[in-house]
Each structure stands twice: as C-alpha cells, then as structure tokens.
Amino acid sequence: MTRIRSVTVYCSSSRAVAPVYFDAARNLGREIAVAGWALVYGGNNIGLMDAVACAYRSAGGKVIGITPQLMLDEGIADPACAELVVTSTMRERKALLEARGDAFVALPGGMGTFEEFFEILVGRMLGYHAKPIVLLNVSGYYDPLIRMIDHGIEQSFIKPKAREAFCVTTSVGEAIEYLKRHPPGRDGAGGTSAEPSARE
Numbered sequence: 143m144t145r146i147r148s149v150t151v152y153c154s155s156s157r158a159v160a161p162v163y164f165d166a167a168r169n170l171g172r173e174i175a176v177a178g179w180a181l182v183y184g185g186n187n188i189g190l191m192d193a194v195a196c197a198y199r200s201a202g203g204k205v206i207g208i209t210p211q212l213m214l215d216e217g218i219a220d221p222a223c224a225e226l227v228v229t230s231t232m233r234e235r236k237a238l239l240e241a242r243g244d245a246f247v248a249l250p251g252g253m254g255t256f257e258e259f260f261e262i263l264v265g266r267m268l269g270y271h272a273k274p275i276v277l278l279n280v281s282g283y284y285d286p287l288i289r290m291i292d293h294g295i296e297q298s299f300i301k302p303k304a305r306e307a308f309c310v311t312t313s314v315g316e317a318i319e320y321l322k323r324h325p326p327g328r329d330g331a332g333g334t335s336a337e338p339s340a341r342e
Contacts, residue, residue, distance in 0.1 A: 150243025
C-alpha cells in the first residue's frame with residue numbers, strides 16, 4: 143500500500159497573529175518529524191512558516207522549502223532548509239508544493255493559504271490527485287470558511303462531494319492520526335470531520 147512520505151504544509155507568513163497559532167505550527171512541525179515524514183513548505187523564515195520549519199528541524203527533520211525568486215530577493219527565504227528550491231513564479235511554486243507532497247495540511251493563513259487550499263481541494267475533486275487534505279481549524283479560525291462552503295452547497299454552487307474531499311480537525315494530534323489512516327491513493331480521503339457541528 144502507498145504510504146505517506148512527505149507532507150506539504152500551507153500556512154501564514156504573518157508575525158502578528160496570536161500565540162495559539164504559533165503553538166499549533168510548532169506542534170505540527172514536531173509531530174510530522176516524529177511520524178517520520180518529510181516536511182515540504184513555502185520556504186520562508188517568517189511567521190507560522192518559520193515556526194513549523196524550526197520545530198521540525200529541532201525534532202531532527204530535514205526541511206524542503208519551495209519559494210519564488212521574488213521572496214529570495216526580499217531576504218525572507220529560509221537558508222536553513224536542507225533543500226531550498228527557488229522558482230521563477232508563484233504558480234511554479236504551487237505546482238511543486240503539490241507535486242512534492244503526499245498529503246496536505248492547511249494551518250490558519252491568509253489569502254495565499256486560502257488560494258493554495260482551494261486549488262489542492264479542487265484538484266482532488268476533479269480527480270487530478272487522491273492525496274488526503276486536512277484543514278487544521280485552530281481556535282475556530284476556519285469556521286466562517288466552512289460555513290461558506292456549506293452555504294455554497296445549499297445554494298447548489300458547490301457539489302456536495304466537496305464535504306468528503308477534505309477533513310477538518312481541531313488539533314494537531316487529530317490531523318496526524320487522520321493522515322496515518324488515509325495514505326495517498328486511498329478512496330474516500332475526505333472522511334468524517336473532527337468537528338461535525340461545523341460542517342453539518
């Protein structure tokens with residue numbers, strides 16, 4: 143059976159977010175390392191991106207960072223990555239983040255994280271990949287987004303199968319256990335939410 147070898151993490155580059163989000167990012171980095179999976183992420187040393195990568199390294203892992211030349215030029219690329227891939231565009235970066243990951247976890251983030259999450263979600267719904275996707279809903283951050291997806295389903299703009307294409311968890315431990323149960327290529331990679339009241 144195919145197993146997870148690497149996890150792509152999408153998250154914020156903001157330094158201004160609440161400590162609870164940094165705690166979740168550090169916990170996720172550590173737990174991915176403990177699971178023996180490679181960490182693939184956006185390759186920058188700021189915000190939650192820095193927190194998840196540093197925690198992963200502290201637990202003995204070797205980070206794979208993928209960042210565009212624009213951000214390298216801005217001086218925010220992570221020089222401590224075991225492998226730092228520099229792309230010419232954001233679109234190329236997103237394609238490599240998808241290709242290098244066997245599974246995906248979206249920590250709380252802003253517009254870029256939303257874009258990455260929805261692109262990977264639509265790809266799964268269209269059958270371009272069968273990799274598990276987790277939306278890590280720390281402190282209810284994603285509650286409004288989940289309600290919007292439900293509203294889109296109710297109004298027939300979004301197909302009901304969107305509910306089964308990703309999993310919502312409220313803790314890092316739940317996210318890790320979900321990924322262990324749903325290796326890439328397994329049918330039904332959506333599964334039940336750890337927070338059913340938010341999605342039903």
